[in-house]
Amino acid sequence: MRLTDxxxxxxxxxxIMVLMESVVSGHQFNLFRERLADKIELIRFDPYIQKESLYRERKRIRSA
Structure with a gap:
């Protein structure tokens, strides 16, 4: 191993990649966001209930 390494x-x-989860049904999907940004909350179509619902960031999965 070299000293520079x-x-x-x-x-x-x-x-970073984060896990988004529906507040209503528990449906999940992955999303990328900036590392220094605040946690994400967004409204998106939920296929389980066939309506729009609120999604909240549940946990960080990995760096991208």
């Missing part, structure tokens, strides 16, 4: 920091990506 040890000194370099691991680069973090600017975007």
């Amino acid at each position: 040890v000194l370099f920091k691991k680069v973090k990506s600017k975007r």
Whole structure:
């Protein structure tokens, strides 16, 4: 192992993948957002109930 390999920091990506979950039915999907942005809440069509519902960010899955 070279000295330069040890000194370099691991680069973090600017975007992360998060799990979005419907408040009404529990339907889930993945979404990308900026790392420094606030948690996401959005209204989107829910296929389980065939209506629009509120989706909230549940957890961070991975870096992108």
